[in-house]
Amino acid sequence: MGRIIYVSPRTKAPVGGIRTMYRHVARLRHHGFDAYLYHVDQGYRPDWFQEDVAMLYTADLRAPNRLRLEPDDHVVFYESASNSIRFFSQYKGATRHLFCQNHFLMFDALHDLGAANWQALDVERCFASAGIIARAAETCLGFPTVPVVPYAIDHVCFRPEPKSLRIAFMPRKRPDDLEFIRRCFSGAFPDLAHVAWTEIHNQSEERAAEILRESALFLSLGRREGFGLPPVEAMASGCLVAGFLGIGGREFATDANGLWCEDDDLVGAALKFGQAVRWVESQDSAASTMIDAGRRTASRYTIETMDAALIKYWREATLSVQPQPLSARAPRL
Template sequence: MESNQPIYVICPNRNFAVGGIKQLYKLVDVLNDIGYSAYIIHGKKNFRVTWFENQTPIKYFPSFFALLRKERRKNKSKFPLFLKQLFLGYKMPEKNSIIVFPEVYGPNIHKLAPENKIVIFNQNCYFTFNLFDRVQKDSPYESSNLLGCIVVSDDSQKYLQHAFPNLNVARINLALSDVFQYSGSKKKQIAFMPRKLPEDFNQVHQIVSKRPDFKDWEFVAIENMPELEVAQILKESAIFLSFNHREGFGLPPVEAMACGCYVIGYTGNGGNEYFDDRFNSIISDRDITQFAVELEHIVKTYNNDPNVIIQKGYLASKFALETYNKTNERKDLSIAWKSLLSN
């Protein structure tokens, strides 16, 4: 790789709390930290994500994003592309640059800049084929200009290696943000994220909330909050409910574990590697009765002796912070990127 060869990481122009976008920014930060020249790419000039603190370098290619939008809409745009490019200015990534695409941009990303090498940062393997036709003639995962794919869990690695046997798949551990740290000072508080399977939460909540054991407990929703506020809620909460569903990794339960929460819920497959029955309660996918019964059991245990659950939260935090940290992320990404460049 040339010393000045830019790496451009494509990122949606969305300024609300989405964990995958934060990881795109962090990917750029770590690549720069280990000696590369990386940038987030947005399509809207002067746009920056602000719901978490960052000083990530950004460049803007509106015309390239017009191509992306045209591809995702399967050429249904009513406004001719060449007119958009005249209006936006026809600035495209340098031909020697490496372009990193999230997995959500469809089956023809390798055709948008055919002279560039590309990498796919696949944070959720279950989104891989979302925009593919039933009979897809070719795929970016089998393209000659693909250097390889980065994934964030063992489950995603197995999925993609089975789907594309010749694909170079590099697995990295994500790092938790520094705001997520252990606290043993807990309230009778149960945190959850309402955007994750809200129908499942509603059923569990309706079943348990009027039971006598829950009389002093409060359910607290985490939604569209700055990272610091999320961390504060998790540090105060004794329990976190995981409604992971078909996850590439599923970061919120790990953030909760880092803050000392006892986590109950679904692994979403991606979470199989961090759910451990020594300090979590694993619930079979979409088993509402099992979920309600286990939540009642943990609340009763806490009511009788809070230290039993708080100690399990400490063990969960120790595991999360020792595994998903900046040292491991930096080491993994350094190895992964060298592997991709040698492909």
């Protein structure tokens, strides 16, 4: 059985999709697969989460007149991996996969490279991180079957603790909208001016989880999401969640587990969030009921569930029986 090489984006910012790639590699190696994370910057390892995975860099793969790849290797691209696709095109023998975590980005590399479809880039298989993404990829990308490997939440890290009346939020997807929403909130609910707002931005996974554990509420600012992990992590942490789903959040959202509003209904978001704060502050039973529903939703996203789908996908993709432990194999590099 060959190697499985996930190509990471170059960005070093904390992003849930990148965290998921590293988690896949770690779990694959745990189950005996020869899996690696490829990063273009020599020696780079992320410092914003704790996951020690096997890394490959350009120098590890480059050889005179070719790449150090074998026919039984597998290379996993992300949606906008244009430069890495060019790099790996120096060798045609390995099997290419697309791991699609956001259907809003699924044409990015095709546009950059002037390709009609992913198959023209020698990508043979696709898998996705949510059902809504898989359905889009099957319909629009020409892959007959797109298996889903669902997200996993670290429930040891993202867990409820005693709360303070604090609003946690991640502004990355809607920085301008956030100011509008906060002004609407202040105008409509002047009596709630004492409520603290805590930003989560460019912080470690542990620090983000700590803020969620301590915060009673989470304002979801998703936009054009493939899934949208932050509100589910907030649910797991026992927050009352309100705000936007970014389309992809329809995968997990119900009327019971959050106060959701239509995308770009900024005034509506402020009003719903004011309602959420009032529920929490008055200890209304509606708040505890919704928080409990959110925790039940988040409980579906476990390492065990992800592992089952991940291992099934790669066993089928590699046509492999039970892989040998890594300690029993000679090194490839």
